[in-house]
Amino acid sequence: MRLLSLWWIFRWASFGEAIWSVYLIEQRGLSLGTVLAFEAAWWIFVISLEIPTGIITDKWGRKRSLVLGSLLFTLGFLVFGFSASPILLLSAYLIWGLGDSFISGTDTAFLFESLKKQQITEKYAQYEGFLN
Structure with missing residues (x-):
């Protein structure tokens, strides 16, 4: 459980997401339209890969999927x-999108399984709320 908590901290510590658009426009010279197109491509990629990466996760296991993501x-x-x-x-x-699609859902399922092993599933909502 401790390793999962550390992973979650590092996963959500990418505070740069809040300033990427500004960085891409101001420092890289991209237009707002281009940045928004990148964001749209990311969303389309993540959504279209949810089911295929979920199938792979079911075959490979949650730990491997989290590591790969x-x-x-x-x-x-x-x-x-x-x-x-x-x-x-x-x-x-697009690489971020692929990684996120491997992680999406797998992280919460892994959390629930970890709590189930410790017989404290009633704390799931508390942990999920804290970690997200």
Whole structure:
């Protein structure tokens, strides 16, 4: 349970999300329309991959899915940081989307399973509320 709590802290510690749009417009010279198109592509990618990544998670297991999603998220962050073109920035968004689709739902299911093993499932709502 302790490792899951640490993972959640690092997962949601990407406070840069709040300023990405400003950064992309002010520092990278992208238009607001381009940034919004990237965001839309991210959402479409995440939503379209929810079921396929859920199937993979069911076959591989939740821990592996969380690790893979986290690695993809990190890779997307690195591509974002080192990209010199809008195409690479879009690639970063899509890699993030793939990583997020592996994590989405898997994290809460893993939390519930962990609480179930400790026989404290009645605390699920409390943990879920705190961690999100």
